[in-house]
Amino acid sequence: MHLSIPNPLHLVDQKPPLPFLKERPQLDPSETHGRPKRILVIDDETVIADSVVDILSLHGWDAIAFYNGLDAIEFARKNCPDIVISDVVMPKPNGIETVLAIRELCHTARILLFSGQAATTDILRDARAKGHQFELVQKPIHPDQLLKKISSLKNS
Amino acid sequence: MNTRSQPGKTSNGSQSLSQRNPAALRLLAAIVESSDDAIVSKDLNGIVTSWNKGAERVFGYSEEEILGKSITVIIPPELQSEEPQILAKIRAGERIEHFETVRLRKDGQRIQISLTISPIKDERGTIVGAAKIARDVTRLKKTEEAAFRLSAIVESSDDAIVSKDLNGIVTSWNKAAERILGYTAEEIVGKPITLIIPAELHGDEPRILANIAAGKRIEHFQTIRCRKNGERIDVSLTISPVRDQNGKIIGAAKILRDVTQQKRMEAALHMSERLASVGRLAATVAHEINNPLEAITNFIYLAKHQPGLTDKLKRYLDSADQELSRVAHIAQQTLGFYRDSSQPESLAASEVIDGVLAIYDRKLKLKKLRVERRIEPHVTVCTVKGELKQILSNLIANAIDASKDEGVIIVAAHRSVDSRSHRHGIRISIADHGSGISEQDKKNIFVPFFTTKQNVGTGLGLWITKDLLEKRGGHIRFRSSNFTPTGTVMSIFLPSELPLQTSEFVA
Secondary structure, three states: OOOHHOOOOOOOOOOOOOOHHHHHHOOOOOHHHHOOOEEEEEEOOOOHHHHHHHHHHOOOOEEEEEHHHHHHHHHHHHHOOOEEEEEEEOOOOOOHHHHHHHHHHOOOOOOEEEEEEOOHHHHHHHHOOOOOOOOEEEEEOOOOHHHHHHHHHHHH | EEEEEEEOOOOOHHHHHHHHHHHHHHHHHHHHHHHHOOEEEEEEOOEEEOHHHHHHHHHHHOOHHOOOOHHHHHHHHOOOOHHHHHHHHOOOOOOEEEEEEEEEEOOEEEEEEEEEEEOOOOOOOOOEEEEEEEEEEHHHHHHHHHHHHHHHHHHHOOEEEEEEEOOOOOEOOHHHHHHHOOHHHHHHHHHHHHHHOOOOHOHOOOOOOOOHHHHOOOOEEEEEHHHHHOOOEEEEEEEEEEEEOOOOOEEEEEEEEEEEHHHHHHHHHHHHHHHHHHHHHHHHHHHHHHHHHHHHHHHHHHHOOOOOOOOOHHHHHHHHHHHHHHHHHHHHHHHHHHHHHOOEEEHHHHHHHHHHHHHHHHHHHHOOOOEEEEOOOOOOEEEEEHHHHHHHHHHHHHHHHHOOOOOOOEEEEEEEOOOOOOEEEEEEEEEOOOOOOOOOHOOOOOOOOOOOOOOOOOOOOOHHHHHHHOOOOOEEEEEOOOOOOEEEEEEEEEOOOOOOOOOOOOO
16 A cells, blocks of 8 residues: 555755765765655754754755654655654654654654653553564764664665 | 488487477477478388378378378379388388479379488387378479579570679570670679670660669660670660569669671661662663753764864864763663663573674774683573673673783573572673782672773673663672682573563663
8 A cells, every 4th residue: 555655755855965065075875876865853852853954964864853743744744754763752742653653654664763761661662562663772872873773774 | 212221220319208208299299290291101011100281281181081091092003113112111221311203182183292201110129110201392393394494495595695683793694695795604604794895885884773773674775785806796685673582673684686687787778778769860860861962962973074173173072072972871871771671582692692792802802802602502591682781791891801911701601590599590601810809899899880990980880780680580699809810700690481570670
């Protein structure tokens, strides 16, 4: 069924590359394939969402920040992302609920959760009880590692 | 049988006296009648010939009932053979003194008596019968037995039980007192009790004695006493007045319990509670700082990637990045794998061990360390993978840090049965020939934030290791020497089956 959903990526305008990106020493492999892949970054801590988006953009990803789950789901309804990075512990809907909703809309989207809070354990346990397995990384994660992780997601 | 031979002379004197003086005779009769002891006489056939009031009281038979009867009526069936023996001795002119035996009362009750039996002679000195004095010692025996039982209880008590007089002089000292306080009874009985009171507490003794003299009891008085070797011990004292038969206070009995161990356990419990709360606090703080840490890490990264950075600024940012990763490391160590919410699974020990060794490959090569694997094939362990990895990586990292260049680290794993709980499981040992742990440090290695690696250690590794193991029903033990040959063996045990209740740690 998910095959019938048109991939909307090529319809979206690419962001013009940041001026300093020309001097970037290493290029992300995603760029070499013509167009950047879209990543939604969801975190109610706006500085984290924004800074992660900036880092990803630096490496040529088409990253967009969201500060709550509803906005992200709404966006995904129209533009399916390739990858979703979401915080777990957020006000309603929490990270799990958000990524589940997005996965319903976009079956091919890869999901990565990141969290720095103990409450994660409970939320994840509930999700696992319902049969959902997610990859989780711990905050703080160094940008180098986050980029590596995302690359592995994309390629898996 | 206590017998004494007195041939010929015993009653000559009294007989001649009574013959000469009827008043003296009446006096003797009155004495016999008023005696508390049973005084009876019998002939050489054992037939009762006289029976005083005391005998009526002791044996229950009246004079009329028993005169002319055989004395054997008051002898229990199994002791009937005593009578011929007694009569034989009497005929031979022997006296029997303080012979303790059992007799029957008229009501069938058995009583313990002490007998003294003497031959009776006629004017010509011929033995014609026996006089016997019987004392009922049943009550005395009972009292003796009770006293014996009491002293046995006192002797077998785990608490020290001692007594002293009103001058504070020790009058008795049981076995436990010897054990707890180190003085033997011989050494201390007759000496002042102040021997066991620390000098600065000597002022207590007059107050204790004053209370005792006033008939007051002192209960569960927590204080300190000195052992013979000078060691101080925490004790709980209960002191009661001792009274004589007339109710007069003549001294004090004190029960002293060594609560040093109890105090230590209380202190240990207090400590572990404190540590638990420190752990919870650390976990909470770590959680709270993770988000800001993530943001700062990101901003530094972004700043470092700005074009046109001066070298100086770039160095500052690199340093900031390094320092930040230290903070992140501490935060992660504190919580780290508590957050791993995976379920326990059956894992191949060799796989997990090799995985961890691979992580440290670079470090091992850097120090040219050789790893000797002694892993029993097909050994599995049921636990959470992340936890076991954390445990092993803590232990292996420590072994690497302690080792000198070109050393050997031995990693062994085999099936095992825990000697304490008798559970089956796996034992993994990691041994190094490194610097070893000093005696002083041995006490502290599992205490959070204790570290000997001033610049790189968080002091959380072994604490977390121990906690993770105990959570899964396992444990950690170690042997270490910092004298040649130096080295440390850390040995962990994990049961192959999970404990009945597995509690998840949630901060």
